[in-house]
Amino acid sequence: MHLQLTKPWRPLTEANVAALGGNLGVYQLANDAGEVVFIGFAGGKSLFGLRSALAEHLAAPPAGASQFRVEVNQQYQSRYRELLMVHRRDTGGLPVANRDAPPVHLGRLS
Amino acid sequence: MDLELSEEQRLIVETVRKFVRNEIAPLEADLDPDATELEPIDFERLVAQTKEMGFYGLDIPAAYGGPDIDIVTRTLMAIEMAQHRAGLYTPCYGVFGGAGLAQLFEANDDQKERYLFPTLRGERHGFFGLTEPSGGSDPARAIQTVAVKDGDDWVLNGSKIFISEADRADYGIVFARTDAAKGRAGITCFLIDAGMPGFHVRRVVHTLRSTHYATELQFEDLRVPAGNVLGEVNKGFAIANDRLSRQRIPYSAGCIGVATKAQEMAIAYAKQRETFGDLLATRQGVQWMIVDNEIDIRTSRWLTLAAADKARRGVPFRTEAAMCKLVATEAGGRVVDRAMQIHGGYGMTKDLPLERWYREIRIRRIGEGPSEVQRLIMARDLLGGSFH
Numbered sequence: 112m113h114l115q116l117t118k119p120w121r122p123l124t125e126a127n128v129a130a131l132g133g134n135l136g137v138y139q140l141a142n143d144a145g146e147v148v149f150i151g152f153a154g155g156k157s158l159f160g161l162r163s164a165l166a167e168h169l170a171a172p173p174a175g176a177s178q179f180r181v182e183v184n185q186q187y188q189s190r191y192r193e194l195l196m197v198h199r200r201d202t203g204g205l206p207v208a209n210r211d212a213p214p215v216h217l218g219r220l221s
Numbered sequence: 222m223d224l225e226l227s228e229e230q231r232l233i234v235e236t237v238r239k240f241v242r243n244e245i246a247p248l249e250a251d252l253d254p255d256a257t258e259l260e261p262i263d264f265e266r267l268v269a270q271t272k273e274m275g276f277y278g279l280d281i282p283a284a285y286g287g288p289d290i291d292i293v294t295r296t297l298m299a300i301e302m303a304q305h306r307a308g309l310y311t312p313c314y315g316v317f318g319g320a321g322l323a324q325l326f327e328a329n330d331d332q333k334e335r336y337l338f339p340t341l342r343g344e345r346h347g348f349f350g351l352t353e354p355s356g357g358s359d360p361a362r363a364i365q366t367v368a369v370k371d372g373d374d375w376v377l378n379g380s381k382i383f384i385s386e387a388d389r390a391d392y393g394i395v396f397a398r399t400d401a402a403k404g405r406a407g408i409t410c411f412l413i414d415a416g417m418p419g420f421h422v423r424r425v426v427h428t429l430r431s432t433h434y435a436t437e438l439q440f441e442d443l444r445v446p447a448g449n450v451l452g453e454v455n456k457g458f459a460i461a462n463d464r465l466s467r468q469r470i471p472y473s474a475g476c477i478g479v480a481t482k483a484q485e486m487a488i489a490y491a492k493q494r495e496t497f498g499d500l501l502a503t504r505q506g507v508q509w510m511i512v513d514n515e516i517d518i519r520t521s522r523w524l525t526l527a528a529a530d531k532a533r534r535g536v537p538f539r540t541e542a543a544m545c546k547l548v549a550t551e552a553g554g555r556v557v558d559r560a561m562q563i564h565g566g567y568g569m570t571k572d573l574p575l576e577r578w579y580r581e582i583r584i585r586r587i588g589e590g591p592s593e594v595q596r597l598i599m600a601r602d603l604l605g606g607s608f609h
Binding site: 114154185186188189190192193196214215217218219221 | 389
């Protein structure tokens with residue numbers, strides 16, 4: 112498994128989100144330039160997994176997000192933290208929309 | 222021989238049980254099913270409560286400010302503390318505190334100032350770095366990380382895998398080979414700081430535990446001052462080995478706690494769920510599963526308490542620790558599996574904690590030495606030597 116998500120970006124539209132499955136997993140949101148602005152997960156309490164998690168962003172996309180990509184993953188908690196750590200290692204900080212509420216005790220990679 | 226709890230033990234167990242049910246379990250209703258951390262405000266509030274109860278830092282020796290609770294009572298408490306969704310790997314989300322790395326009590330005064338005391342105050346966190354890609358069951362022979370003396374320093378090169386908490390730690394206890402010709406007598410224990418150049422956390426190792434993950438480490442010309450050798454050069458394996466035996470008792474207790482809760486859930490469900498016009502509890506197939514669960518739980522419990530009692534009395538307990546680890550981890554898996562079977566489809570969902578326990582308790586048959594190594598340890602003790 113790659114450390115970074117490698118799937119192509121898809122426009123953050125109602126139709127694209129509605130086409131998602133209800134699986135657990137992780138996702139990234141990016142702006143028009145392809146810069147990751149938010150990393151999130153659809154956990155065991157989400158009503159319809161990735162579909163409902165992404166749907167919550169449609170009305171008010173964080174930090175100008177316009178596209179998304181997902182990864183179905185039962186180990187969504189550790190994968191979510193890994194993606195944040197990889198982003199911080201590669202860019203020096205967390206995605207802009209994650210900075211207000213980062214996970215407690217996020218680790219580091221080098 | 223008294224198999225009953227003392228009045229004090231009964232009170233302590235009851236207090237912890239109420240704490241878990243009244244304080245921890247309700248918070249879990251709002252957390253992600255795989256969560257391992259409380260909101261900081263809840264964490265601080267509950268830490269204050271455990272301090273008020275006199276239970277904070279359970280395994281810290283009294284000489285260092287711990288509550289001076291014997292290991293048998295601590296084992297009974299650990300069984301209770303595991304009886305919630307995150308309880309197997311994060312009992313009560315850590316609000317009871319702990320000594321962290323017990324090896325630090327063997328450190329010299331300077332090392333205690335730099336590592337032990339800040340750890341006990343909760344200011345610094347450490348990791349335990351033993352297992353390598355070359356193997357974990359036989360660490361003394363498998364260790365390929367080398368440390369070479371260079372002036373006043375040691376220079377480490379190598380890697381570690383399945384190391385918990387290393388990505389969030391301030392320092393670690395790391396084992397490296399310092400004499401290639403001496404086997405287990407050529408291993409030295411080092412204290413390394415996470416900020417030292419050459420220390421890398423390369424990746425998260427995803428396992429059946431979603432949140433309490435492991436990491437892979439790499440040391441590239443990691444320069445460690447000679448003052449950071451823990452214990453004596455070439456005598457590090459004894460430090461590792463002592464830790465492995467002691468850790469098997471609370472490791473077993475966690476499995477018993479989860480199994481106990483799973484059994485409680487299975488019994489409650491069997492007494493309210495109807496199939497074909499009658500309760501599950503009336504079905505012989507279900508009754509036998511519940512009886513088998515109870516046998517597994519009680520067997521594990523007595524073996525673990527027997528090991529703890531020997532440890533408390535200061536007599537050798539290696540065989541007992543291996544036996545309780547083997548039995549409690551395997552029995553715990555069977556109990557959770559049967560409880561899921563009784564719950565049917567709901568047992569497979571994240572609505573109930575059984576699904577999480579099922580994944581996490583599987584690791585317990587491998588972690589802290591797999592079942593086969595526990596049998597090897599017992600065979601050596603019973604036969605009086607190594608009969609290969």
